Amino acid sequence: MRYTLRQLGYFIAAAETGSITLASERVHISQPSISTAISHLERELDVQLFVRHHAQGLSLTPIGQIMLKEAKRLVEQAEGLYALASEATSQVRGQLNVGCFVTLAPLVMPELAHSFESAFPQTRIHQVEHNQEQLMAALRHAEIDIALAYDLQMPDEVDFLPLASLPPQAWVSETHPVAQQPATTLEELAELPFILLDLPVSREYFLALFMKEGLEPKIVARSAHQEVVRTMVANGYGYSLANVRPRSDFALDGKRIVRVRIAGEHRPMQLGLATLANYRRSQLVEAFQSHCRSFISDAYIPGMAAPSTERRVRL
Numbered sequence: 001m002r003y004t005l006r007q008l009g010y011f012i013a014a015a016e017t018g019s020i021t022l023a024s025e026r027v028h029i030s031q032p033s034i035s036t037a038i039s040h041l042e043r044e045l046d047v048q049l050f051v052r053h054h055a056q057g058l059s060l061t062p063i064g065q066i067m068l069k070e071a072k073r074l075v076e077q078a079e080g081l082y083a084l085a086s087e088a089t090s091q092v093r094g095q096l097n098v099g100c101f102v103t104l105a106p107l108v109m110p111e112l113a114h115s116f117e118s119a120f121p122q123t124r125i126h127q128v129e130h131n132q133e134q135l136m137a138a139l140r141h142a143e144i145d146i147a148l149a150y151d152l153q154m155p156d157e158v159d160f161l162p163l164a165s166l167p168p169q170a171w172v173s174e175t176h177p178v179a180q181q182p183a184t185t186l187e188e189l190a191e192l193p194f195i196l197l198d199l200p201v202s203r204e205y206f207l208a209l210f211m212k213e214g215l216e217p218k219i220v221a222r223s224a225h226q227e228v229v230r231t232m233v234a235n236g237y238g239y240s241l242a243n244v245r246p247r248s249d250f251a252l253d254g255k256r257i258v259r260v261r262i263a264g265e266h267r268p269m270q271l272g273l274a275t276l277a278n279y280r281r282s283q284l285v286e287a288f289q290s291h292c293r294s295f296i297s298d299a300y301i302p303g304m305a306a307p308s309t310e311r312r313v314r315l
Contacts, residue, residue, distance in 0.1 A: 002044050003040065003041055003044050003045075005074070005075060005078050006037070007037040007040060007041055008041070008071045008074060008075055009027065009075060010023065010027060010029065010033070010034045010037040010038065011037065011038055011041055011049065011067075011068075011071055012068065012071055012072055012075065013026045013027045013034070014034055014038060014050070014058060015049075015050075015058075015060055015064065015068045018057045018058050018059065019057040019058060020034050020035055020057075020058070038050065045067070047061075047063045047064075047067070048061050048063070048064070049061060049063070049064035049067060050064055079094055079095040080094075091122065092120045092122070092123060092283055092284055092287045093120070093122035093123055093284070094122070094123060094124075094284050095123070095124045095125075095126055096123060096124070096125050096126070096145055096146070096284050096285065096288055097126045097128070097143065097144045097145045097146075098113070098125050098126070098127050098128070098144060098145065098146055098147070098148065098288070099127075099128050099129075099130055099135045099138050099139070099143075099144035099146070099147035099148070099149070100127060100128070100129055100130075100135075100147065100148045100149075101129075101130070101131070101132060101135065101147075101148060101149050101150060102129045102130060102131055102199070102226075103197070103199075103202075103226045103244055104148060104244065104271070105127070105129040106303070107244060107246060107301075107302065107303030107304055108148065108296070108301065108302045108303050108304070109127055109148070109302075110302075110303070111302035111303060112148075112291075112292065112295060112296070112302050113125040113127060115291070115295060116287075116288060116291050119291065120287060123284065123287075128143075128144060131199045131200050131201070131202070131224075132149060132150060132152055132153065132199070132200060132201035132202065133200045133201060134200075135147045135149050135274065136153075136154075136155055136158060136274070139158060139274060139275070139276055140155075140157070140276070142276075145275075145282070145284075145285050146273055146274065146275050146285055146288060146289070147273070147274040147275075148271070148272075148273060148274075148292070149271075149272070149273075149274045150201075150202075150243075150269045150270065150271060150272075151269065151270035151272060152201045152202070152204075152205055152269065153201050153204075154274065156277075157276060157277050157278070158274050158275070158276060158277060159274070159275050159276070159277045160270075160272050160273070160274050161272050161273040161274075161275075161289065161293075162270040162271070162272040163270075163271050163272045163273065163292060163293065163296040163297060164270070164271045164272075164296055164297055164298050164301055164307065165268045165269075165270055165271075165298055165307065166243040166244065166245070166268055166269045166270075166271055166307055167243070167262070167266060167268040167307065168206070168209060168241050168242070168243055168262055168266050168268070168269075169241070169242060169243070169245070169259050169260065169261060169262060170184055170189060170239050170240070170241060170259070170260040170261075170262055171229075171230065171233045171239060171240045171241070171242055171257050171258070171259060171260075172233060172239045172257070172258050172260060173233060173234055173235065173236045173255070173256075173257065173258070174256050174257075174258055175236060176236070176239060176258070177192065178192075178239070178260055179258045179260065181260060182261070183260065183261040183262065183263040184260050184261075184262060184263065185262065185263050185264065186209060186210055186213050186215055186262060186264070186266075187213065187215060189217070189239060189241075189262075190210060190213075190215040190216065190217050190218070191218070192218065192238065192239060193218055193220040193221075193237065193238030193239070194217040194218055194219050194220060194238055194239060194240070194241075195219075195220065195221045195222070195223070195229050195232050195233060195237055195238045195239070195240045196217075196219050196221070196222045196223075196229075196240070197222075197223065197224070197226060197229050197240060197241075197242065198222035198223060198224050199224050203222075205267075205269065206241045208267075209241070209266055209267070212266075220237065220238050221237060221238065226242075226244075227251070227252050229242075230251040230252070230257060231251040231252055231253050231255070233251070233257055234250075234251035234253065234255035234256060234257050235251075235253070235255060241262075243268070243269040244304060245259070245301075245304045245305040245307065246303065246304060246305075247303060247304060247305055271296065271301070273289055273292055275289075
């Protein structure tokens with residue numbers, strides 16, 4: 001065999017990003033090195049893997065699409081050897097495939113992943129972001145090893161380790177009718193325009209909060225993107241409900257958001273780790289679980305205001 005796993009990795013990066021430039025940024029190697037690796041593979045395998053589009057990136061040829069699947073399989077198998085060696089030598093090493101709920105990922109994962117890789121220098125975290133349904137499917141299909149998720153509609157075949165409790169809260173603009181109140185109620189909010197975070201399972205959770213009180217909210221807009229919801233809220237379109245507590249007090253357009261406590265007892269979301277039940281966890285997974293337990297709690301969550309110390313907070 002006259003090609004290397006590193007060359008395959010460069011090929012995978014270029015195929016998934018569709019760009020030599022983006023592949024270079026992903027794997028932190030020069031663009032000429034990426035191009036050279038791809039050219040070497042094409043010569044060695046006697047196939048054309050990409051169609052080069054001037055100033056418009058790359059697209060895989062039909063044989064390139066097949067080769068991408070096989071290359072990813074080879075790299076995954078090679079990573080598996082590190083996991084086996086880790087078990088035998090009691091060293092924590094290798095790649096860990098971590099799924100993360102899409103709204104949590106930008107807040108929690110950068111600090112969490114960096115701290116884990118710093119504590120265990122021979123490890124690498126490969127992160128994917130999904131909604132709750134996609135995370136559970138990825139676990140079942142062994143596409144990820146572990147997921148940072150919520151305790152919503154957990155399948156029987158999944159174990160869940162709770163780390164922190166996140167009660168629901170209202171997000172409003174500075175000029176919203178409830179912005180200056182120490183707390184609001186779902187009854188009060190139900191009469192006002194509501195912007196729904198429209199993600200599978202999450203939307204059912206938010207709507208169930210109203211249903212439990214015999215209320216029906218006035219939904220005026222929906223979005224599956226948290227930052228779109230936050231920007232709409234900041235611009236006065238209406239309020240939204242959320243469990244995450246970003247430390248930032250601004251939407252992306254620079255307008256301010258106010259966070260208001262919801263009075264009464266309402267089911268919180270439990271933030272925690274999901275793994276397949278009845279499946280022996282590797283030393284790498286066990287190390288990550290232990291790291292998360294020491295790193296995430298009601299007293300501290302990366303990227304968020306601590307739920308245990310928070311009352312009504314103006315973002």
